[in-house]
Amino acid sequence: MKNEKETRENLLKSAKKEFLEKGFMQASLRNICKNAGVTTGALYFFFEDKEDLFANLVQEPLSQLTQLMGSHYADESEISVLELSTLDDFGEGIDVAKQVIHFMYHYYDEFQLILTKSQGSRFENCVDYFVDVSEKHYRIMADKIAESMGAKTLDDYMIHWVAHMQIDAFVHLLTHEASEEKAVKQIESIVYYIISGWMAMFQRKR
Amino acid sequence: MKNEKETRENLLKSAKKEFLEKGFMQASLRNICKNAGVTTGALYFFFEDKEDLFANLVQEPLSQLTQLMGSHYADESEISVLELSTLDDFGEGIDVAKQVIHFMYHYYDEFQLILTKSQGSRFENCVDYFVDVSEKHYRIMADKIAESMGAKTLDDYMIHWVAHMQIDAFVHLLTHEASEEKAVKQIESIVYYIISGWMAMFQRKR
Amino acid sequence: MKNEKETRENLLKSAKKEFLEKGFMQASLRNICKNAGVTTGALYFFFEDKEDLFANLVQEPLSQLTQLMGSHYADESEISVLELSTLDDFGEGIDVAKQVIHFMYHYYDEFQLILTKSQGSRFENCVDYFVDVSEKHYRIMADKIAESMGAKTLDDYMIHWVAHMQIDAFVHLLTHEASEEKAVKQIESIVYYIISGWMAMFQRKR
Amino acid sequence: MKNEKETRENLLKSAKKEFLEKGFMQASLRNICKNAGVTTGALYFFFEDKEDLFANLVQEPLSQLTQLMGSHYADESEISVLELSTLDDFGEGIDVAKQVIHFMYHYYDEFQLILTKSQGSRFENCVDYFVDVSEKHYRIMADKIAESMGAKTLDDYMIHWVAHMQIDAFVHLLTHEASEEKAVKQIESIVYYIISGWMAMFQRKR
DNA sequence: GATGAATGAGTGTTCATTCAT
DNA sequence: AATGAATGAACACTCATTCAT
Numbered sequence: 001m002k003n004e005k006e007t008r009e010n011l012l013k014s015a016k017k018e019f020l021e022k023g024f025m026q027a028s029l030r031n032i033c034k035n036a037g038v039t040t041g042a043l044y045f046f047f048e049d050k051e052d053l054f055a056n057l058v059q060e061p062l063s064q065l066t067q068l069m070g071s072h073y074a075d076e077s078e079i080s081v082l083e084l085s086t087l088d089d090f091g092e093g094i095d096v097a098k099q100v101i102h103f104m105y106h107y108y109d110e111f112q113l114i115l116t117k118s119q120g121s122r123f124e125n126c127v128d129y130f131v132d133v134s135e136k137h138y139r140i141m142a143d144k145i146a147e148s149m150g151a152k153t154l155d156d157y158m159i160h161w162v163a164h165m166q167i168d169a170f171v172h173l174l175t176h177e178a179s180e181e182k183a184v185k186q187i188e189s190i191v192y193y194i195i196s197g198w199m200a201m202f203q204r205k206r
Numbered sequence: 207m208k209n210e211k212e213t214r215e216n217l218l219k220s221a222k223k224e225f226l227e228k229g230f231m232q233a234s235l236r237n238i239c240k241n242a243g244v245t246t247g248a249l250y251f252f253f254e255d256k257e258d259l260f261a262n263l264v265q266e267p268l269s270q271l272t273q274l275m276g277s278h279y280a281d282e283s284e285i286s287v288l289e290l291s292t293l294d295d296f297g298e299g300i301d302v303a304k305q306v307i308h309f310m311y312h313y314y315d316e317f318q319l320i321l322t323k324s325q326g327s328r329f330e331n332c333v334d335y336f337v338d339v340s341e342k343h344y345r346i347m348a349d350k351i352a353e354s355m356g357a358k359t360l361d362d363y364m365i366h367w368v369a370h371m372q373i374d375a376f377v378h379l380l381t382h383e384a385s386e387e388k389a390v391k392q393i394e395s396i397v398y399y400i401i402s403g404w405m406a407m408f409q410r411k412r
Numbered sequence: 413m414k415n416e417k418e419t420r421e422n423l424l425k426s427a428k429k430e431f432l433e434k435g436f437m438q439a440s441l442r443n444i445c446k447n448a449g450v451t452t453g454a455l456y457f458f459f460e461d462k463e464d465l466f467a468n469l470v471q472e473p474l475s476q477l478t479q480l481m482g483s484h485y486a487d488e489s490e491i492s493v494l495e496l497s498t499l500d501d502f503g504e505g506i507d508v509a510k511q512v513i514h515f516m517y518h519y520y521d522e523f524q525l526i527l528t529k530s531q532g533s534r535f536e537n538c539v540d541y542f543v544d545v546s547e548k549h550y551r552i553m554a555d556k557i558a559e560s561m562g563a564k565t566l567d568d569y570m571i572h573w574v575a576h577m578q579i580d581a582f583v584h585l586l587t588h589e590a591s592e593e594k595a596v597k598q599i600e601s602i603v604y605y606i607i608s609g610w611m612a613m614f615q616r617k618r
Numbered sequence: 619m620k621n622e623k624e625t626r627e628n629l630l631k632s633a634k635k636e637f638l639e640k641g642f643m644q645a646s647l648r649n650i651c652k653n654a655g656v657t658t659g660a661l662y663f664f665f666e667d668k669e670d671l672f673a674n675l676v677q678e679p680l681s682q683l684t685q686l687m688g689s690h691y692a693d694e695s696e697i698s699v700l701e702l703s704t705l706d707d708f709g710e711g712i713d714v715a716k717q718v719i720h721f722m723y724h725y726y727d728e729f730q731l732i733l734t735k736s737q738g739s740r741f742e743n744c745v746d747y748f749v750d751v752s753e754k755h756y757r758i759m760a761d762k763i764a765e766s767m768g769a770k771t772l773d774d775y776m777i778h779w780v781a782h783m784q785i786d787a788f789v790h791l792l793t794h795e796a797s798e799e800k801a802v803k804q805i806e807s808i809v810y811y812i813i814s815g816w817m818a819m820f821q822r823k824r
Numbered sequence: 825g826a827t828g829a830a831t832g833a834g835t836g837t838t839c840a841t842t843c844a845t
Numbered sequence: 846a847a848t849g850a851a852t853g854a855a856c857a858c859t860c861a862t863t864c865a866t
Contacts, residue, residue: 007846025231026326029840040841042847050840119325120232157392161378162399165371172367186363189407193368196406197399204398213829235857246858248830256857419850437643438738441836452837454851462836531737532644569804573790574811577783584779598775604822605780605815612814613807625825647861659864660826668861 008046010036015053019113024054025120054121058114061107062126068103069130072096073137093195097187100170105180115171127167134163151202158201166194214252216242221259225319230260231326260327264320267313268332274309275336278302279343299401303393306376311386321377333373341369357408364407372400420458422448427465431525436466437532466533470526473519474538480515481542484508485549505607509599512582517592527583539579547575563614570613578606626664628654633671637731642672643738672739676732679725680744686721687748690714691755711813715805718788723798733789745785753781769820776819784812 014036018027029050033040047053104111118124138159146153154162169190177183220242224233235256239246253259310317324330344365352359360368375396383389426448430439441462445452459465516523530536550571558565566574581602589595632654636645647668651658665671722729736742756777764771772780787808795801 023325028838030838039848039850041843041849044841044843045846119229154395157383157388158395158399160382161375161392161396164378165374168371168374169367172370176366177363182363186367189360189364190367192410193364193403193407197403200402200406201395201399234855236855244829245831245833247832247860250858251829435737440834442834450850451852451854453839453853456837457850531641566807569795569800570807570811572794573787573804573808576790577786580783580786581779584782588778589775594775598779601772601776601819602779605776605819608818609811609815612818613811616810646859648859657827657829658862659828662862662864663825 007036007038007042011038011043011046011053012057016057016109016113019054019057019117020109023117023119024050024124029053051121054113054118054123058110058118058123061103061110062114062123065100065103065111066129068100069133072099073133094188094191097170097191098184101173101180101183101187104170104174105183108174111174116175127171130167131160131164134167135160138163145202149202151204154201162194162198169194213242213244213248217244217249217252217259218263222263222315222319225260225263225323226315229323229325230256230330235259257327260319260324260329264316264324264329267309267316268320268329271306271309271317272335274306275339278305279339300394300397303376303397304390307379307389307393308386310376310380311389314380317380322381333377336373337366337369340373341366344369351408355408357410360407368400368404375400419448419450419454423450423455423458423465424469428469428521428525431466431469431529432521435529435531436462436536441465463533466525466530466535470522470530470535473515473522474526474535477512477515477523478541480512481545484511485545506600506603509582509603510596513585513595513599514592516582516586517595520586523586528587539583542579543572543575546579547572550575557614561614563616566613574606574610581606625654625656625660629656629661629664629671630675634675634727634731637672637675637735638727641735641737642668642742647671669739672731672736672741676728676736676741679721679728680732680741683718683721683729684747684751686718687751690717691751712806712809715788715809716802719791719801719805720798722788722792723801726792729792734793745789748785749778749781752785753778756781763820767820769822772819780812780816787812 011032015027015032017035018032022028027050029040029043032053033043043053047056114123114126118126139156142154142159145151173183173186173190177186217238221233221238223241224238228234233256235246235249238259239249242248249259253262320329320332324332345362348360348365351357379389379392379396383392423444427439427444429447430444434440439462441455442452444465445455448454455465459468526535526538530538551568554566554571557563585595585598585602589598629650633645633650635653636650640646645668647658647661650671651661661671665674732741732744736744757774760772760777763769791801791804791808795804
C-alpha cells in the first residue's frame with residue numbers, strides 16, 4: 001500500500017514544482033522525472049502526455065470551483081432586484097467571495113498553476129470560462145436593474161469587462177497576497193469598489 | 207539592396223506574424239525566415255538575436271507610450287484636489303485615456319505583442335512598469351483626497367490593485383475590441399466606472 | 413539493450429576516431445553519431461555533452477597516470493643525494509620512465525587524445541599539470557644537489573624548462589614512435605641525455 | 619597616401635589581436651572586420667581567405683628566420699670537428715642562438731602566432747620545418763663526431779628528438795619569458811645543457 | 825576599394841515521446 | 846510497474862565566403 005501509488009504521487013509533486021517554477025511550456029519532463037527519481041518512461045505509464053500530467057494536477061480543484069460558482073449563480077438567479085440595488089447590503093456578495101477565496105487558497109499551488117502557469121496547455125484560457133459564467137450572470141442582473149430603475153442597461157462589452165475585472169480581482173489576490181487572511185482582508189474593499197462602480201453605471205446621467 | 211531594405215521589412219513583417227501567432231518563446235526563427243523568403247543567416251545580418259528582432263518590432267511604440275504616460279502624470283501632479291473629488295468632472299481623465307487608446311490602436315499589432323505575446327523576452331514584465339507608474343500616481347492622489355475629505359486613505363494593496371485594473375482595462379480593450387472607434391466608445395464608461403468605484407472608497411462609512 | 417551496452421561502446425569508439433582525426437573542437441557530434449549508427453539524441457542519453465564524451469575516453473587513463481606519477485615522486489622524496497649525483501647510476505629513473513611508457517602505450521589512443529587533441533576541452537592544459545608536478549620535484553632535487561656539491565642551484569626558469577622538456581620527451585615518444593618496444597629502446601638514451609645535461613649544470617665553471 | 623593602405627593595415631592589426639586571443643580556428647573574421655571598422659567583404663579584397671590573412675601576418679618573419687637559419691647552417695657545414703667536441707667552446711652556438719632570439723623577439727607577436735596559435739592553418743606544423751633543418755645538421759654533426767671519437771653515432775630518433783628539443787627550447791623561451799633580455803639571460807644555460815647532454819651521448823660506455 | 829546583403833551548411837543541445845523488455 | 850534505450854525533429858545561432866553594386 002505504501003509503495004503502490006507512491007511513484008505517481010512523486011511525479012505529481014515533482015511536476016507541480018517544475019510547472020510552478022517554469023510554466024507549462026518551459027517545464028521539462030526530463031527534469032520532472034529526474035526529481036521524482038524515475039525514468040521518463042514511467043511517466044507515460046501514469047499519464048498520457050505532458051498536458052495530461054498538468055491536467056491531473058489542476059482538473060480536480062478546477063471542476064470543484066466550477067461547481068461552487070455554478071451553485072452560487074443558480075441561487076442568485078432568483079434574487080430580488082431590491083437586494084441588488086442597495087449599496088449598503090452587499091453582504092452576500094462578500095460571503096460568496098470569501099468562500100471562493102477560501103477554496104482557492106486551499107488549493108493555492110493548483111490555482112497558481114491554472115491562473116499563471118498554464119500558457120501553452122489547454123488550460124491557458126480557462127480563466128475565460130469563469131469570465132463567461134460571470135458574464136451571463138451580470139447580463140441578467142444588469143437587465144433587471146435597468147428595468148427596475150428605468151435606466152438604460154449596459155452593453156455587452158461593459159458586461160464582459162466587469163465580469164473579467166471581477167474574476168481578475170481574484171487572480172490578482174491569489175498572485176499578490178500569499179496568505180488567505182490577508183486576501184480576506186482585502187476582498188471586502190474590492191467588492192465594495194466593484195459594486196460601487198457597477199451601481200454608478202445605472203445612475204449615470206448620460 | 208534588392209528593393210531598398212525590402213528583406214529587413216519582410217523579416218519584420220514575417221516576424222510580427224509569427225510572434226502574434228505563437229508568442230515570443232514558441233516562435234520559430236526558421237519559420238520567420240522561410241516566410242520572409244531568406245535564409246536564417248540573413249536574419250542575423252539585420253538583427254542580433256531573437257530578442258533583438260522582437261525589440262525592433264516593439265521598442266519604438268513602447269518608448270513613445272512611456273513618454274506619453276510620463277508627460278501626462280507630470281502634468282497631473284499639480285492638479286487641485288477639488289477637481290479630483292468631483293465625479294462630474296472626469297473629462298480630463300477621459301481625454302488622456304482616449305489619447306492612449308488612439309496611440310495603442312495606431313500600433314495595434316505592436317501592443318498586442320507587448321501586452322500578450324512577450325513572455326520569455328525582456329518585455330514580458332513591461333505591463334508591470336505601467337502599473338508601477340500608475341500606482342505611484344494613485345498613491346499620491348489617494349493621500350490628497352483622503353486628507354481633503356477627512357477620510358482614511360487606501361492601503362497599498364488597494365492602490366496597487368486599482369492601478370493594475372486600470373492598466374488592465376486598456377489591455378482588455380486592445381485584445382477584445384478590434385477597432386479604435388469601438389474602443390473609444392467604451393472607454394468613457396470604463397473611466398466612469400473606475401472613478402466611481404475610486405471615489406466610493408473614500409465615502410465609505412466603515 | 414541491443415547487445416549489452418553496445419551503443420555506448422560504439423559511440424565511444426566512433427568518438428575516439430573523430431577526436432583523433434579532428435581534435436576536440438573540430439570534431440562533429442553529428443559525425444560521431446552517424447558513424448556509430450545512432451541519432452544525436454542517443455548520445456545525450458549516455459553523455460552529458462561533448463566534453464563529457466571526451467572525458468569518458470580520457471579520464472580513467474589520466475587519473476591512473478596521475479596516481480603513478482604521484483607515488484613515484486612520493487618515494488623519491490627520501491632519495492639520498494649520493495644516488496642523485498652519480499651519472500652511472502640512473503637505473504631507477506629509467507625504470508620509472510619505462511613504467512610510464514608502458515602505461516601510456518597501453519592507452520595509446522587515449523594519451524594521444526590528452527596530449528595532442530584536447531584543445532578546447534577542459535583537458536587542454538593537463539600536460540601543464542604534469543610539468544608542475546615534475547617541476548616541484550626538480551626544484552627540491554636541484555637545491556639538494558647544489559648544497560651537497562657546493563654549487564649554485566638552478567634558477568626557476570631552468571627548473572621549469574627541464575621539467576617541461578622531460579615531460580615533452582614522453583609526449584614526443586608517444587607521437588613519434590608507434591610501438592612501445594621502439595619507445596622503450598629510446599628512453600634509455602633520452603634519460604641519459606637529460607641527466608647528463610642536468611648534472612653538467614652543477615659542474616659548470618661559470 | 620595616408621588612406622591608401624590604411625584599411626589593409628587595420629585589418630592586419632585587428633587580425634593579429636584576434637588570432638592571438640583565440641587562435642586560428644576560433645578566430646572570427648566577423649570580429650576582425652568589425653574591430654577594423656570595415657565589412658567582411660572588404661577583407662576579401664585584400665586577402666584570399668582566412669588562411670591568407672593569417673599568412674600575411676606570419677609569412678615574412680617566418681621566411682626571414684628560415685633564411686637566418688639556412689645561412690647559419692650553411693656556414694657550419696664546414697666547421698671543424700675539433701670545435702664541436704669541446705664543451706668549453708660553445709660560444710658560437712650561443713651567438714647564433716642569441717641572434718635567433720633577438721629576431722624572434724623583434725617579431726614577438728608573429729612568432730607567438732606561428733608557434734602557439736596556428737592550429738588549423740597550414741602553419742600548424744611549421745615548427746616541424748625548423749626541426750627538419752636542425753635535424754639534418756645534427757645528423758651530419760653526429761656522424762662526424764662519432765667518427766672522430768671512434769664512438770657509435772646516434773640513431774635517427776635521437777637525432778630527431780635533440781633537434782626537436784632544441785627548437786622547442788626557443789619556443790619555450792618565447793612563450794614563457796616576455797622580454798628579450800630575460801630570454802637572453804637564459805639561453806646560455808640552455809645551450810650549455812643541450813651541448814652537455816649531446817656530448818655525453820658519445821662518451822657513453824654502453 | 826569597399827559596402828551591404830545574403831548564402832547554406834554547420835554547430836551543440838534539448839525536447840516530448842515511444843517501446844521492447 | 847517501470848527501465849533503459851533511442852528517435853527524429855526542432856532549436857537559436859555562427860561561420861567563412863560570395864558578389865552585385
